[in-house]
Amino acid sequence: MNHSAHSTYIARDKIFTAARLLGVFLLFLWALLAASAAYAVVSDYATYGKYFATFLRGAGTTLLLVGISLLIGAVLSLPLALARNSNTLLPRFLAYCYVYFFRGTPLIAQTFLVYYGFGGFREFFSTVHLWWLFRDPFYCALLVFSLNTAAYQAEILRGAIASVPRGQTEAGRAMGLSPLMIFFKITLPQALIIALRPYGNEIIIMIKGSAIASIITVFDLMGETRRTFSRTFDYNTYLLAALMYLVMVETLRRVWVKLEQRLTRHLLR
Amino acid sequence: MLELLSYGDSGWGDEIIAGLSVTLSLALATLPFGLLAGFFIALAQNSQDATLRAAANIYTTVFRGLPELLTLFIVFYGLPLFLNAVYGLFHPAPDLQINNFLAGMLALGTVFSAYAAEVFQSAFRGIAKGQYEAGTSLGLSWIRTMRFVIVPQLLRLALPGLSNLWLILLKETALVSAIGLPDLLRQTGIAARVSKEAFLFFGVACLFYLLLSILSSFAIGYIERFTQRGEKI
Numbered sequence: 001m002n003h004s005a006h007s008t009y010i011a012r013d014k015i016f017t018a019a020r021l022l023g024v025f026l027l028f029l030w031a032l033l034a035a036s037a038a039y040a041v042v043s044d045y046a047t048y049g050k051y052f053a054t055f056l057r058g059a060g061t062t063l064l065l066v067g068i069s070l071l072i073g074a075v076l077s078l079p080l081a082l083a084r085n086s087n088t089l090l091p092r093f094l095a096y097c098y099v100y101f102f103r104g105t106p107l108i109a110q111t112f113l114v115y116y117g118f119g120g121f122r123e124f125f126s127t128v129h130l131w132w133l134f135r136d137p138f139y140c141a142l143l144v145f146s147l148n149t150a151a152y153q154a155e156i157l158r159g160a161i162a163s164v165p166r167g168q169t170e171a172g173r174a175m176g177l178s179p180l181m182i183f184f185k186i187t188l189p190q191a192l193i194i195a196l197r198p199y200g201n202e203i204i205i206m207i208k209g210s211a212i213a214s215i216i217t218v219f220d221l222m223g224e225t226r227r228t229f230s231r232t233f234d235y236n237t238y239l240l241a242a243l244m245y246l247v248m249v250e251t252l253r254r255v256w257v258k259l260e261q262r263l264t265r266h267l268l269r
Numbered sequence: 270m271l272e273l274l275s276y277g278d279s280g281w282g283d284e285i286i287a288g289l290s291v292t293l294s295l296a297l298a299t300l301p302f303g304l305l306a307g308f309f310i311a312l313a314q315n316s317q318d319a320t321l322r323a324a325a326n327i328y329t330t331v332f333r334g335l336p337e338l339l340t341l342f343i344v345f346y347g348l349p350l351f352l353n354a355v356y357g358l359f360h361p362a363p364d365l366q367i368n369n370f371l372a373g374m375l376a377l378g379t380v381f382s383a384y385a386a387e388v389f390q391s392a393f394r395g396i397a398k399g400q401y402e403a404g405t406s407l408g409l410s411w412i413r414t415m416r417f418v419i420v421p422q423l424l425r426l427a428l429p430g431l432s433n434l435w436l437i438l439l440k441e442t443a444l445v446s447a448i449g450l451p452d453l454l455r456q457t458g459i460a461a462r463v464s465k466e467a468f469l470f471f472g473v474a475c476l477f478y479l480l481l482s483i484l485s486s487f488a489i490g491y492i493e494r495f496t497q498r499g500e501k502i
Contacts, residue, residue: 023313023320030327104436104482105475106443109454113475116461117468204334211336215447222339229342235350238343242335249334 037239051228051237058224059244065213065220066206069142073149080154081161102151108212110148115140115216141213145206152202160195161187193264200256204249221245273464281460288456289477295373295442295452300435303378307385314390332383337441344376345448373445381438388430395426425496432489439481453477
């Protein structure tokens with residue numbers, strides 16, 4: 001595509017083009033990396049088996065953290081998205097500020113703000129019996145991630161709701177349905193199908209972003225990896241964790257593609 | 270409270286501004302490296318050679334799938350190991366250190382380039398084949414066709430995606446505080462620990478990041494109008 005017709009002609013004639021040489025060399029480098037990591041693991045099977053068990057526990061924590069945050073975020077995102085689309089100025093403005101803050105600042109800064117920042121108000125939270133929430137790093141991460149993904153999911157949902165044709169709402173009204181019924185039975189189901197792909201991306205972003213929880217001492221996959229590395233200084237622990245993250249993300253991505261195909265099969269012509 | 274934020278010995282204003290400049294310079298140093306790498310990876314993904322395409326696709330799949338924090342640690346701990354292994358072939362006791370800034374730049378640039386490659390690739394699809402042929406028929410070399418015909422259009426098509434990546438990059442620079450680079454978040458973190466006013470200082474950090482995104486949005490709007498100047502009737 002990016003070659004002129006001339007170089008295409010040459011590429012067919014030669015077996016070893018520059019591109020082929022470069023490609024083979026780069027593939028060789030990837031294979032070398034994979035082989036050296038595999039050799040290290042096989043040569044010390046017992047140790048890495050132990051690491052792997054620990055990391056699996058960490059991955060469980062990661063999935064738990066991400067799963068619950070996504071659910072809470074989904075619940076929060078609906079009123080946020082509606083407020084963003086509202087005709088009244090005040091809710092629209094407040095929802096806009098909320099979304100802008102959470103999308104405009106780094107997740108890690110938000111996490112520090114809640115975990116370390118709210119620690120300064122210990123007496124206040126103790127009197128309202130909420131100190132258990134802000135004392136525990138896991139709950140703090142859960143809170144921040146939920147609020148963060150709520151902002152992103154609200155934007156996804158808002159865009160999706162706005163892209164459902166107006167005729168759908170009008171048809172509902174012509175049939176005498178109540179506004180609530182129109183929203184939940186007609187607009188929302190169609191919006192969710194449009195939002196399916198960005199939702200998948202958001203889940204992947206959350207799985208990756210959840211590694212930040214390890215900095216406030218949550219022992220998720222990244223946290224277990226850092227703990228193991230700080231004891232052993234074994235670099236392969238990071239490669240093992242990388243492999244596990246890759247498996248999680250790639251599996252989810254592929255499952256999501258299948259899911260999308262399945263759910264939109266009535267739209268294919 | 271204002272005294273804590275003042276500029277000078279009594280306040281943390283100067284330290285925070287120094288951190289802000291580290292954050293900004295890291296993002297600005299990463300950008301050209303990431304853009305260039307991303308462009309070449311997109312070229313490789315569009316290559317006619319299957320091995321080159323495969324190598325490029327592995328690259329984007331891996332670095333788009335890994336958490337940025339993990340990539341950062343892999344580069345930060347891995348690069349000295351790798352360099353010392355190579356240097357050790359010539360030297361009996363290799364002891365190369367790697368600069369935090371460089372490690373941060375490489376890690377963020379790697380992630381950026383993987384995403385930028387995807388943006389460039391979809392922009393490539395928006396350029397008609399006739400444009401390449403027009404370049405060839407004018408007698409331009411491949412490089413000149415790229416330089417004068419393809420890249421100007423490519424930038425216009427890729428700009429929305431790339432500006433999104435820039436905003437993400439600005440936020441991701443905050444991760445380098447984990448490897449000890451004195452960026453905005455690390456400096457405010459030190460201030461928070463010493464002064465015991467964590468909420469204030471992390472709040473200030475968040476405000477600075479917001480400010481950076483707002484300023485970037487303005488700059489992006491300006492660049493967008495610049496690249497679209499040929500589109501006006």
